[in-house]
């Protein structure tokens with residue numbers, strides 16, 4: 243089939259999905275906090291949090307974030323430490339840093355942009371997020387094409403375009419833009435996402451018997467559901483080895499330092515670490531070179547952490563040390579809890595064996 247062919251089974255038009263989807267959505271939509279508002283700021287926060295994070299996890303983060311920072315202006319002026327703390331555990335901290343930059347842009351202009359060209363100028367907002375905000379908050383016929391939507395559309399049209407490419411996503415967006423209802427654009431966007439999340443699911447068999455598009459779905463009629471969407475094979479994750487130090491002082495404080503301002507977890511606090519796997523002898527040597535004399539080894543263990551494209555294999559050593567070198571930040575348990583946003587990869591090392 244041609245990649246720009248978005249017809250349904252028996253050559254029916256894509257527009258035929260609109261009514262059954264909206265009806266199904268009205269009856270079946272999950273009750274989620276961001277579905278009770280059309281405030282663009284709140285929709286934006288929810289959409290950014292939902293990238294890479296499960297709905298159930300996002301709910302409490304969303305409520306807490308908006309209780310602390312209820313307006314764009316509050317976000318624009320929040321201290322970074324507070325911002326990172328509110329995001330702690332969601333990962334991909336660049337998302338919230340970009341949000342703060344964009345909030346600054348919005349606060350400066352005095353209004354929340356409501357056209358595609360304007361909204362795309364905001365830091366960290368791409369076509370997907372822009373479409374979600376414009377349709378849900380401003381009732382504009384702008385699609386938001388994420389993985390859920392791509393799965394539904396490629397299946398109902400049995401379209402074998404490469405779903406990982408920008409050009410294909412653009413084609414899907416263009417096909418959808420043509421069929422948006424005159425009002426209720428947000429519900430149409432949400433209905434496509436919801437169907438992909440709860441019925442035409444990513445893992446395992448889709449629940450076709452409960453699907454409002456059952457009769458229209460081309461892949462189902464052809465019995466070729468598993469063929470769609472067409473995606474290139476996943477890239478192998480790169481593995482990085484590192485040695486991480488848990489340095490505990492006599493005052494029950496833990497040594498931290500800050501990551502560089504580029505790359506993975508940029509600018510975040512971390513447990514001191516070096517590339518490669520050191521032996522206990524090598525680790526003791528590192529301590530000595532960093533000004534710690536007579537550190538006492540407490541335990542060593544291995545742990546891994548998986549990011550989107552990288553897998554960390556961590557050799558961890560815990561030492562009792564004296565608080566001598568000044569380039570480290572010495573954090574109490576309370577500060578680790580309430581002040582520093584230690585990324586999960588390191589946090590779980592502190593919790594190891596508890």
Ligand code: SF4
Pocket residue numbers: 394397398441442443448449450451453454455456459460461462467
């Ligand atoms: S009929 Fe099945 S494959 Fe087709 S859209 Fe519905 S759930 Fe997905």
